[in-house]
Amino acid sequence: MRPLSQDDIAPTPWPVTTGMNILVVGVGGQGVLMISKALALMAQRRGFAVKQSEVHGMAKRGGIVFSHVRFAEQVWSPTITRGEADMLVALEWAEALRWLDHLRPGRGVFIADTRQIVPPFACRSRKRGAPSGYARETPAEIVGRHADGCALDATGIATALGDSRAANTVLLGRLSAWLDYPVAEWHDVIAAIVPKGTREINRKAFDAGRGWTPPAPDADPDLVAAVPDALPDRHVGVAIEAAWCKGCGICVKLCPERCLAMDGPKAIVATPSACTGCRVCEWLCPDFAVTVRNEGVPA
Amino acid sequence: MLDVAPATPFDPKDYLRLQYMPHFMCPGCGHGIALRALLAAVHDCGIAKDDLAVVCGIGCSGRVGGYIDANTFHTTHGRPLAFATGLKLARPDLTVVVVTGDGDCLAIGGNHLIHAARRNLDLTCLMLNNEVYGMTGGQASPTTAATRLTSTTQSGAIEPTFDACALAAAAGAGFVGREVTRQAPALKTLIARALRHKGFSFVEVMSDCTEVYGRKNDLGEAPEMILSQKADMRPEQHNDAPNQPFRPNALPTGVFVERDLPEYGARLRAHAAMIRGDTAR
Ligand SMILES: Cc1ncc(C[n+]2csc(CCOP(=O)(O)OP(=O)(O)O)c2C)c(N)n1
Ligand code: SF4
Ligand SMILES: [Mg+2]
Numbered sequence: 001m002r003p004l005s006q007d008d009i010a011p012t013p014w015p016v017t018t019g020m021n022i023l024v025v026g027v028g029g030q031g032v033l034m035i036s037k038a039l040a041l042m043a044q045r046r047g048f049a050v051k052q053s054e055v056h057g058m059a060k061r062g063g064i065v066f067s068h069v070r071f072a073e074q075v076w077s078p079t080i081t082r083g084e085a086d087m088l089v090a091l092e093w094a095e096a097l098r099w100l101d102h103l104r105p106g107r108g109v110f111i112a113d114t115r116q117i118v119p120p121f122a123c124r125s126r127k128r129g130a131p132s133g134y135a136r137e138t139p140a141e142i143v144g145r146h147a148d149g150c151a152l153d154a155t156g157i158a159t160a161l162g163d164s165r166a167a168n169t170v171l172l173g174r175l176s177a178w179l180d181y182p183v184a185e186w187h188d189v190i191a192a193i194v195p196k197g198t199r200e201i202n203r204k205a206f207d208a209g210r211g212w213t214p215p216a217p218d219a220d221p222d223l224v225a226a227v228p229d230a231l232p233d234r235h236v237g238v239a240i241e242a243a244w245c246k247g248c249g250i251c252v253k254l255c256p257e258r259c260l261a262m263d264g265p266k267a268i269v270a271t272p273s274a275c276t277g278c279r280v281c282e283w284l285c286p287d288f289a290v291t292v293r294n295e296g297v298p299a
Numbered sequence: 300m301l302d303v304a305p306a307t308p309f310d311p312k313d314y315l316r317l318q319y320m321p322h323f324m325c326p327g328c329g330h331g332i333a334l335r336a337l338l339a340a341v342h343d344c345g346i347a348k349d350d351l352a353v354v355c356g357i358g359c360s361g362r363v364g365g366y367i368d369a370n371t372f373h374t375t376h377g378r379p380l381a382f383a384t385g386l387k388l389a390r391p392d393l394t395v396v397v398v399t400g401d402g403d404c405l406a407i408g409g410n411h412l413i414h415a416a417r418r419n420l421d422l423t424c425l426m427l428n429n430e431v432y433g434m435t436g437g438q439a440s441p442t443t444a445a446t447r448l449t450s451t452t453q454s455g456a457i458e459p460t461f462d463a464c465a466l467a468a469a470a471g472a473g474f475v476g477r478e479v480t481r482q483a484p485a486l487k488t489l490i491a492r493a494l495r496h497k498g499f500s501f502v503e504v505m506s507d508c509t510e511v512y513g514r515k516n517d518l519g520e521a522p523e524m525i526l527s528q529k530a531d532m533r534p535e536q537h538n539d540a541p542n543q544p545f546r547p548n549a550l551p552t553g554v555f556v557e558r559d560l561p562e563y564g565a566r567l568r569a570h571a572a573m574i575r576g577d578t579a580r
Pocket of ligand 3: 401440
């Protein structure tokens, strides 16, 4: 997997003068509404008209839970249509993918928790580690390619701070890096909406999210380890048939994960463990010399 | 023909004449990528190898058919569409695919293209456009972009080029589309749609001739050439890259025409039946 680089996530704060559409999604019981409330309150305090609408349900595992927050000088429709969201905040990885098409093409910002909550209907077998129908796309395949933004283990960060339930606030903190409002105002807003006893942990979670930096490129065992762990069912692998390879180098240069390398006149698999099974090399080998095994991505 | 892809995974080796592999094309040649996409599309459509006929012209593109384990015909330069027309009329039960090159299809075979499109016989024509006569050593073709160096344009091409898709559409083709080899999965989907379309389907594949065109024009090695096709996942990033005569960034891809027009084979058979009926009376 290609590690996220600084370029992928460095936010350019958005001078919010014309308003914004923010879509917050999750699986329920995660605090989608808390994020929406904080955004709505912030926008209100800044003098915007705000409309917020949601489909919610506690622990509606496998269902969809979302909240639309729109603020501007004047807001008419309460919902955000496909391709109109300036920001997508996802509290669960597959939900992030599900709603990707709602982001504004080209300049929408994507902020997602990489944590996976595998819904029951995605499980095809009850055996431990059996293949599931859960989304195969990895953060490296999405961030910086389909959308700008970042994918972080918000749940992990919140757990380390002492309460996994603050993952939503970690994401809110991350989101705040794109909005040009002072930190003190954010702290105020959070204090106004969270239960008194959780103010401290939420403030810490917010700061952790806001200050989050991606693991340094190349040396990010955490991130690299995080995803394969969560995907016990990816039976992927890449092989090259030397007799058919003419050494054109297409697979070596186009593999997004840099799994392949030239060995003299032929391509070889240099880091098989990095293969995500995306099949780019297989599709683009003019000589039928590359074979990718991935039960999740059809050939 | 299946409407949805079969459950069995696609393995190109099921569709190749393995005794001729590896194929003869140069390292990095885009024609191999197009061949794979074609086989994957055939698999998606569930076409049995015995029900598939691939008719090729002459050129590197013309050699593509010989590697396919189906009914294949290597015909004369520029005339695969004419051969395919005869074949499809005699055997309407076959899925007939023509694989041709930009020189084969637009220069010597230009007339056959416009008339095949006009008749709208149920054929799928795959034109592998590498903007050059690859097989004969790199002469300019009707799609060689201005300023490009070839062995017949030693100081740069000056002729305007054909837009093959516009040509096929204007001539009456029922289905017209274009894709770059860089987007091989999209190319497969496009070819599958063309195969399913009833009528004349024209698909232009933007392919790289790495050896006699890429080298002569200093377009880099195979990876650089395919990367410069620019049709990446983030169009906003390549639209503002400087426009180059080779594969202008604005090159449209996708399906341009998809329309139900009377199919020539059905028309001809109905007409023949009518005449036979008349004479019997
Ligand atoms: C009647 C006739 N004229 C000329 C030739 C020589 N010839 C062979 S291949 C070719 C050009 C092929 O170019 P293209 O169709 O673009 O295919 P490519 O090799 O680029 O794939 C020519 C002119 C021939 N074989 N027959
Ligand atoms: S000459 Fe060009 S078109 Fe022909 S096989 Fe070589 S690279 Fe491909
Ligand atoms: Mg050619």
